Amino acid sequence: MEMFDLSLIWAVIIGFGVIMYVLMDGFDLGVGILFPFAPDEGSRDVMMNSVAPVWDGNETWLVLGGAGLLAAFPLVYSVFLPALYIGVFLMLAGLIFRGVAFEFRFKSHRHRRWWNRAFCWGSAVAAFAQGVVVGAYIQGFAVEDFVYVGGPLDWLSPFTVLTGLGLMAGYALLGATWLIMKTEGRLQDWAYRLTPKLLLMVLVVFAVISVWTPFVDDFVRERWFGQLHLIWIFPALALGSAVWLWRTVKERREGQPFIATLGLFVFTYLGLVVSKWPVIVPPDHTLWEAASAPESQLFLLLGMLFVIPIVLAYTAWTYWVFRGKVREGEGYH
DSSP: OTTSOHHHHHHHHHHHHHHHHHHHHHHHHHHHHHGGGSSSHHHHHHHHHHHTTTHHHHTHHHHHHHHHHHHHOHHHHHHHHHHHHHHHHHHHHHHHHHHHHHHHHHHOSTTHHHHHHHHHHHHHHHHHHHHHHHHHHHHOOOEETTEEOSOTTTTOSHHHHHHHHHHHHHHHHHHHHHHHHHOOHHHHHHHHHHHHHHHHHHHHHHHHHHHHHHHHOHHHHHHHHSSOSGGGHHHHHHHHHHHHHHHHHHTTOSSHHHHHHHHHHHHHHHHHHHHHTTEEETTTEETTTSOOOHHHHHHHHHHHHHHHHHHHHHHHHHHHHTOSOOOTTOSOO
């Protein structure tokens, strides 16, 4: 197996799992973030029914990415979990509250408003925590010999708060364009009106984070400004996706705004990956240093080669079965 770089293969698999989770669970978290601002209770029913058949399958990618990271790069866990215990706990608590609210909201008419809040706040807390984790990864950790030596709140800083709020805005944008594609009538009109405002918010936060990041991480500053290569193509493509999104919303297209938002996320994600590559534990530990034994990576890779096609096939089948518009009075529940 010397001809194959197993660590690189695993990095690609985990990176793929992460972006699949962000794209697929991002829009239903975004729907939850937008929940309190919906026109009325009937619109909230439609919003929840639009994501109810797929939300739990979307979270499969989080499990896949997390399990793969533990198996292939166990030393990452020895740093990330002690550094991010509180952030990870908040994320999981938010996902639990959001998941429970899916079922209880439709069954508990007397306390529906409390389940509305659980769905909204669970989604918002999970999205914010994920953004904070991304910000903490960018700013780096206090590490000595792959042991975290910082404090329990080192992950919390003005920069990570901004990345948390930025991801919330990005997920809300994904949720709004999902509603454009999946709904009609007054709810769709509301999503059309909301999308340009969310896009502007995302672009402002994106610009501030882009200017701030080189001052947070010297490695990123050197990567972007000290070397001449094609790395700048990713922010250019992200801005191109934003322009496409703006135009398609103005033209009242239904499917293209969602696709354009996916493009915005993908190119931003690729820009982050190439900014830190090949560092997996900031500030300076590479993925090869954090990798498990090649025998362990190979054994687990054989199983993953079966799992990923099954998950992809199931996901495609689910979205195909539940394709089309969701209307008031109809849906999963």
